[in-house]
Amino acid sequence: MEHVLAARAQMGTSLAFHIVFAALGVGLPVLVVAAEAFWLRTRRRAYYDLARAWAKGMAILFAVGAVSGTILSFELGLLWPTFMRYAGGIIGLPFSLEGFAFFIEAIFIGLYLYGWDRLGERAHVLCGIPIIVSGAASAGFVTTANAWMNMPAGFRIARGVVVDVRPFDAMLSPPWLVEVVHATLAAYVLTGFGAAAVCAFALLRRPDDERAEQIRAGLRIAMALAVVAIPLQWIAGDVIARFDAEHEPAKFASLEALFHTERVAPVTVGGIVQGDSIRYGVEIPGALSMLVAMNPNAQVTGLDRIPRDDRPPVGVVHASFDAMVGSATLLLLVAVAWLIALRRKRTDGRTLLRAIAISGPLAVVALEAGWFVTEFGRQPWIARGLLRTADAVTPAPGLDVQFTVWSIVYVVLAATCWWLLRRVGRPHGGERRPLRRGTQ
Amino acid sequence: MSAVDAAAAITLAALLLYGIFGGADFGGGVWDQLASGPRRDAQRDAISSAIGPVWESNHVWLIFAVVALFTCFPPAFAEIGTRLNAPLTLALFGIVLRGAAFVFRNYASDSPLLARTWTAVFGASSLLAPFFLGDAAGALATGRFAWTSPFALTAGLFATTVCAQIAAVWLVHETPAGALRDDFRKRAIRATVAVWIAGIVPAAIAKAAEPQLAAALSGSTARIAIAIAVVLGVVVMASVAMRRDVLARVAVGAEAVAVLCGWFGAQAPSIIPNSYTYTSAASSEAMLRAFVVAALCGAALLIPSLAFLFATFKRR
Numbered sequence: 001m002e003h004v005l006a007a008r009a010q011m012g013t014s015l016a017f018h019i020v021f022a023a024l025g026v027g028l029p030v031l032v033v034a035a036e037a038f039w040l041r042t043r044r045r046a047y048y049d050l051a052r053a054w055a056k057g058m059a060i061l062f063a064v065g066a067v068s069g070t071i072l073s074f075e076l077g078l079l080w081p082t083f084m085r086y087a088g089g090i091i092g093l094p095f096s097l098e099g100f101a102f103f104i105e106a107i108f109i110g111l112y113l114y115g116w117d118r119l120g121e122r123a124h125v126l127c128g129i130p131i132i133v134s135g136a137a138s139a140g141f142v143t144t145a146n147a148w149m150n151m152p153a154g155f156r157i158a159r160g161v162v163v164d165v166r167p168f169d170a171m172l173s174p175p176w177l178v179e180v181v182h183a184t185l186a187a188y189v190l191t192g193f194g195a196a197a198v199c200a201f202a203l204l205r206r207p208d209d210e211r212a213e214q215i216r217a218g219l220r221i222a223m224a225l226a227v228v229a230i231p232l233q234w235i236a237g238d239v240i241a242r243f244d245a246e247h248e249p250a251k252f253a254s255l256e257a258l259f260h261t262e263r264v265a266p267v268t269v270g271g272i273v274q275g276d277s278i279r280y281g282v283e284i285p286g287a288l289s290m291l292v293a294m295n296p297n298a299q300v301t302g303l304d305r306i307p308r309d310d311r312p313p314v315g316v317v318h319a320s321f322d323a324m325v326g327s328a329t330l331l332l333l334v335a336v337a338w339l340i341a342l343r344r345k346r347t348d349g350r351t352l353l354r355a356i357a358i359s360g361p362l363a364v365v366a367l368e369a370g371w372f373v374t375e376f377g378r379q380p381w382i383a384r385g386l387l388r389t390a391d392a393v394t395p396a397p398g399l400d401v402q403f404t405v406w407s408i409v410y411v412v413l414a415a416t417c418w419w420l421l422r423r424v425g426r427p428h429g430g431e432r433r434p435l436r437r438g439t440q
Numbered sequence: 441m442s443a444v445d446a447a448a449a450i451t452l453a454a455l456l457l458y459g460i461f462g463g464a465d466f467g468g469g470v471w472d473q474l475a476s477g478p479r480r481d482a483q484r485d486a487i488s489s490a491i492g493p494v495w496e497s498n499h500v501w502l503i504f505a506v507v508a509l510f511t512c513f514p515p516a517f518a519e520i521g522t523r524l525n526a527p528l529t530l531a532l533f534g535i536v537l538r539g540a541a542f543v544f545r546n547y548a549s550d551s552p553l554l555a556r557t558w559t560a561v562f563g564a565s566s567l568l569a570p571f572f573l574g575d576a577a578g579a580l581a582t583g584r585f586a587w588t589s590p591f592a593l594t595a596g597l598f599a600t601t602v603c604a605q606i607a608a609v610w611l612v613h614e615t616p617a618g619a620l621r622d623d624f625r626k627r628a629i630r631a632t633v634a635v636w637i638a639g640i641v642p643a644a645i646a647k648a649a650e651p652q653l654a655a656a657l658s659g660s661t662a663r664i665a666i667a668i669a670v671v672l673g674v675v676v677m678a679s680v681a682m683r684r685d686v687l688a689r690v691a692v693g694a695e696a697v698a699v700l701c702g703w704f705g706a707q708a709p710s711i712i713p714n715s716y717t718y719t720s721a722a723s724s725e726a727m728l729r730a731f732v733v734a735a736l737c738g739a740a741l742l743i744p745s746l747a748f749l750f751a752t753f754k755r756r
């Protein structure tokens with residue numbers, strides 16, 4: 001494999017793997033704490049069992065998220081030393097803050113997971129709060145670093161040297177807020193639909209399970225998170241798309257596959273990019289101009305205004321964007337269906353449960369595709385306008401071997417996680433430590 | 441104190457804390473691998489419950505050290521990532537596999553095969569990680585990134601034995617009195633002997649084959665640090681034998697600090713011998729200041745949280 005491609009493949013695989021665990025690490029504490037809080041209020045055993053089962057899942061997922069995050073912190077230096085040589089001294093602040101946030105998260109995860117018998121009931125549930133807060137904070141800090149890569153800020157270049165570094169301006173580069181909100185909501189969307197899907201799947205397979213009450217409680221809590229997060233995510237997505245149209249025209253033109261700068265610009269859904277055009281897509285005339293400027297005659301910048309060497313891989317970016325928006329549309333429909341069913345008090349319908357079961361994988365698609373849009377959409381730059389990805393790569397040899405071995409590791413980790421997670425719902429399933437609390 | 445000094449102190453402090461706490465975790469894995477005798481399973485359970493609540497936060501010291509390095513001394517980070525790519529990648533495999541293996545085996549008790557497999561992975565990767573971290577440190581100290589040199593390889597071995605020593609001593613303190621505690625007491629004594637042997641070898645190699653390193657080791661900083669480490673090693677040995685477990689626990693931690701400080705001190709002001717000093721690798725003043733302020737604010741949250749964690753799980 002070509003050197004730069006091997007490095008990108010390794011980084012991309014690491015991130016695509018990590019992002020799922022990281023997002024669940026942000027979202028799951030919300031569900032676990034909610035379940036435990038319901039138990040403390042109602043004293044119904046179903047909530048306690050639910051909290052314990054979800055906590056086991058959280059333990060496994062958080063650990064894999066932590067180790068895969070460690071890989072990433074190393075890979076910044078192992079794969080992109082030239083980038084870090086420039087960027088480390090500019091964008092290090094949010095990484096440092098993320099370090100602390102993650103530290104707090106890890107400490108309270110330890111307290112929460114191992115503290116069921118050691119802490120008082122109230123202290124235990126309160127230990128969940130710092131996990132929720134620092135989980136969201138660490139995701140936010142890391143996302144500000146990504147925002148900086150899209151729009152480097154907080155420094156000047158004089159005679160080829162970085163001078164006048166302003167760390168806070170770098171952390172708060174123009175896209176920081178829109179990206180942080182979008183990324184954090186993505187974590188809640190994934191967790192809500194993901195956990196709900198697991199519950200729905202279990203109810204479909206064994207409707208008379210002795211744990212049905214617990215599973216239904218889980219479904220309700222997870223869907224509550226999902227129905228709040230998904231409409232907010234639609235708003236955040238709209239805001240970030242407008243931001244991109246104005247500030248990141250190359251990315252925006254690529255995700256919309258708009259090759260020519262024009263008025264009455266269309267939205268193209270689907271289609272195949274061939275050379276400098278897109279075919280077989282469904283065009284909605286004027287829709288893009290409407291979306292960007294609320295005016296069908298507004299001009300939208302196309303790829304013809306972007307030098308050829310600075311264009312992202314349009315085909316991948318556009319397909320990813322369609323995958324993200326398409327799955328998010330279905331998720332919104334599932335959320336609406338759930339709310340209607342809730343109103344009619346008929347949440348056990350098999351069609352609805354099937355839709356919810358499918359929404360889990362769809363949420364993963366939305367998350368990964370969204371990540372693809374922002375990462376492929378920034379290419380060929382690692383830091384836009386500042387440093388090209390190809391110029392940032394390490395000279396160290398053997399990257400294709402590393403990529404292969406890491407890929408095998410990820411497959412093994414994912415497979416083991418899957419196998420273990422299928423068991424967390426069982427009473428005492430899998431866990432070594434005996435459960436001791438009074439509700440047993 | 442200048443901003444560079446403060447940033448360097450914080451970075452090195454994070455490395456030190458990782459050396460002690462992460463080292464103890466690795467050592468736990470080493471003893472898991474070497475668990476034997478009639479109480480083999482009890483030894484493994486004791487290791488699991490000692491590591492369980494704290495391994496993830498112990499592990500964050502490493503991430504924090506990495507982040508501190510690339511924030512405050514980015515060219516040094518780039519150089520280390522490039523020149524020590526191979527040993528660091530191998531160490532990373534170890535770190536990743538052991539963390540994953542630890543939780544996997546804890547939650548896989550209903551499948552003996554899976555639990556056994558991941559226990560084996562946990563033990564093996566607990567040897568791999570400290571070995572290659574020690575090797576990378578040794579390679580850095582040679583000033584020529586010679587990670588396959590005899591010095592670097594024996595430094596890796598030394599690091600692994602120190603981890604095993606810390607873990608054994610701490611496990612003595614953390615297991616209830618009786619046969620199990622005596623198992624770890626025996627292991628602590630053996631590990632201390634192993635540390636002495638494993639420590640003499642790289643020192644001898646440095647003297648014979650690494651002139652630059654030999655010069656650094658004969659400086660007063662290194663001599664004092666080595667002397668302190670040796671004395672503390674004797675204290676560890678004596679206090680373990682005389683059942684002064686709290687003293688042993690403190691002494692073994694201090695011994696690791698002496699070794700690491702000796703290394704940092706011997707090559708100061710170089711962060712990478714022959715390439716960068718702390719000053720020549722430093723980020724801008726503004727970045728360093730922001731980092732130090734962030735670290736102080738972070739510590740204000742971190743220290744009470746850590747104290748709460750250890751008070752909850754490590755009080756006997």
